Amino acid sequence: MADNQLLRIENLVLHFRTERGAVKAVDGVNFELNHNEAVVVLGESGCGKTSLAKALLRLLPRNVQAYSGKVFLNGNDVMALNDEEFRRNVRWQQMSLVPQAAMNSLNPVLRVGEQVAEPLMVHAGISKEKAMEQARKMFDLVGVPEEFLERYAFELSGGMRQRSAIAMSLVTTPDLIILDEPTSALDVLTQANIFNVLKRIKKEMETSYILITHDIATSSELANKVAVMYAGQIVEVCDAMRFFHEPLHPYSRKLMASVPRLRGDKEPDFIVGQPPSLLFLPTGCRFKDRCPLRFGKCDEEPPVVNKEGHLVKCWLYV
Template sequence: MGDRPLLQVDNLSVQYRTRQGLVSAVDGVSFDVRPSEALVVLGESGCGKSSLARALMRVLPRNVYHVGGRVSFGDADLTAMDAEHFRREVQWSRMALVMQASMNALNPVVRVGDQVAEPLRVLRGWPSGKARARVAEVLQLVGVSPDFMGRYPFELSGGMRQRVVIAMALVAEPELVILDEPTSALDVLTQASIMNALKEIKRELGTSFILITHDVATSSELADRVALMYAGQFVEVCDAATFFSEPAHPYSRMLMASVPRFRQA
């Protein structure tokens, strides 16, 4: 992993407008992600993890009231970029997002191959044949047969749909992929299979990941570092080995104590 951060986030905050007033979902979060690194953002539901991901990718809902802080990606200041420049130069091509509900992320009436190829055809102008060849390659990378390119999303299992969404994020070879609960609705064996595929991609392609999850066991499979989020803030950030063996924050210790163990300590 390189010393210079690929992504640098400083004092990021996100507030929503609701009927009960303003709600702060992300409250002054600062962190970085290094090249070829997997940063796991761990925390309970409602702590602000998904809002963090959406803020980084600029796909926040309409009721967002305020987004503050600074986000740098390599030499680029993403905060200063206008929306069109960000869409053309960063979104999907350099930084991609895997949404939590895979079926909702796929168009039910468009074939799988066409959906995975869309970033290549729209952002890079690739011809159909060249794009489909790349799609076949990336589907194999995530463990899906190229034969599935002609199928519709409803013809695939939940695990296969999740792999297809990951393939969509990887097809343009972005430097950073944000995964929002990519295995939460899947059985244990499928979860393990997808995490193994992600580890292989990280090793072979050098892709950096931000894995957002509430699952301690799943996070330990991929993590180089762990950021624990609580009530919109990062309360502990450290390397994975230290976090899983000697958590420092009281909330971290309670979280680790909740994980079932095969033998008594």
């Protein structure tokens, strides 16, 4: 493991059991993340991004059919831990989550300050008084007035609820925070403010992020690295600056071409068709039916990952 490496994922699999068959939501995912680094996971809705977050945090529903692979966090394979060891030593201690729709993740009958302090009382075993003091510091860090500690979630605006959820994820000072569409329900100005908060936290606390989103424009504000997900797999990983200027995978190129530009007359492009069902995945390349560069080998077998330093899962680069 590299000295600066925080996270390494090897062949991570998460399949769900349904009456129609197995949903292959995460199907052999591999990538790495360093300390004080942010990787943005891009992809359309239904490609498996949120399931990837659930797999990493072991927040699993009852209908799991397959769950395997290796997840090395600070050099330790946390997949080898039993559920109680993982809950006690990893989830919220080393790795936490900012979920979608903060209003739905906050308890409506508990004051927000108590909810932010709760992880410290549960996982660190400290007193409520000291936990509330730390919650107060986290509120200050994310830009929430101290008096909001005494309010309920329904008394806060969408932006303040999202900041509170970020404060909750930070209160135990984990090495890694997974952000699942943290600004999807917010207006553009509030989105910008939230991303400014995240950038400041990354700089001041040296926190690492996995940002799960389909919003390419806002994700570029935070990204050090980009991982593109399609049909349950990572199809491209590279440095963010290089990706935003020179994506290689045909799917990545189409995603970038769909972003409206402030300068230039070129109209945004679109991707024909829709992603394949995770129940019935095609043979060969999973993007082939929508790919303008498809050729014979794409139908025959799954492409392998190639190109050192800029990983891309496509037969064009083999």
